[in-house]
Amino acid sequence: MQLVDRGYRRFVRFPKPYVELLDCIQQHLVPRTYVEVGVSTGRTLSLALPGTICIGIDPAPKLRAPLGPTSRLFTSTSDDFFAHQDLRSLLEGRPVDLAFIDGLHHFEVALRDFINLERFASSDSVVLIHDCYPIDELTATRERTTAIWSGDIWKLILCLKQWRPDLQVNVADTAPTGLGIVRGLDPDSTVLEESYDRIYEQFIALPFATLDRSKAEMLNRVPGDWNTVRSLLPTMPFRPYNVTLFRGRQAVAGMVAAGRRYVAGRPPKI
Numbered sequence: 001m002q003l004v005d006r007g008y009r010r011f012v013r014f015p016k017p018y019v020e021l022l023d024c025i026q027q028h029l030v031p032r033t034y035v036e037v038g039v040s041t042g043r044t045l046s047l048a049l050p051g052t053i054c055i056g057i058d059p060a061p062k063l064r065a066p067l068g069p070t071s072r073l074f075t076s077t078s079d080d081f082f083a084h085q086d087l088r089s090l091l092e093g094r095p096v097d098l099a100f101i102d103g104l105h106h107f108e109v110a111l112r113d114f115i116n117l118e119r120f121a122s123s124d125s126v127v128l129i130h131d132c133y134p135i136d137e138l139t140a141t142r143e144r145t146t147a148i149w150s151g152d153i154w155k156l157i158l159c160l161k162q163w164r165p166d167l168q169v170n171v172a173d174t175a176p177t178g179l180g181i182v183r184g185l186d187p188d189s190t191v192l193e194e195s196y197d198r199i200y201e202q203f204i205a206l207p208f209a210t211l212d213r214s215k216a217e218m219l220n221r222v223p224g225d226w227n228t229v230r231s232l233l234p235t236m237p238f239r240p241y242n243v244t245l246f247r248g249r250q251a252v253a254g255m256v257a258a259g260r261r262y263v264a265g266r267p268p269k270i
């Protein structure tokens, strides 16, 4: 088993630490259902294991590879998707076991994504929120001016802490801009929806300097290593799956691809 893990880590490369963390989360939880808001190239959607019912939502996807047989991509904004699609029937009546909010990096849009996803969650569900731990003011502006851009998603963490103290909210400090982990979801809660206008007014103009007092404490920062993140997740997978066999196959495929690149004189893929 250790050999398989070593082979997997050696031959299956991830471009960024948060992607590797998402991969670990998928393999730990083995969700029955997965919803991703903001798909882009499909890099993170493709981390879901075979058999997971996956719903991707993105108005302008740029898929690099075809999706798996249990994945569907909806080319629309998340607001349009939730207004016009019946997520429950798309998930064959199951709750959203795992969701990843990584669409438009504006506080109020991510808040609506959260509200919409929670309606289809169960008390065991996990919602991940990208870009909650901003690097600095420049990369956290509402209008994008930098390559790395987290927008003002950090406000969603402050909002959930204040308005939904019943939730367990943590932010893993993983590069480049953190990964929020929310548990204890309550599909019957209407607090955020009913108070949406007040919440918007409270947070929308909050300056970045709000975080000067103690960014780590205010955003419930935890280290971004796998052992810490695993301790924040449900202990049991949502469904049985032979993850070791999967990792072994991926490691062999990665090794063969690396061998082909070597023979062709191309540099290793990082």
Ligand SMILES: C[S@@+](CC[C@H](N)C(=O)[O-])C[C@H]1O[C@@H](n2cnc3c(N)ncnc32)[C@H](O)[C@@H]1O
Binding pocket: 037, 038, 039, 040, 041, 042, 043, 044, 045, 057, 058, 059, 060, 061, 062, 076, 077, 078, 079, 102, 103, 104, 109
């Ligand atoms: C940062 S990328 C997603 C990256 C992907 N999750 C990953 O980690 O590889 C953000 C994506 O959100 C999409 N997007 C922008 N506005 C959106 C909206 N209102 N609803 C859903 N997706 C949106 C963009 O088209 C873009 O592809």
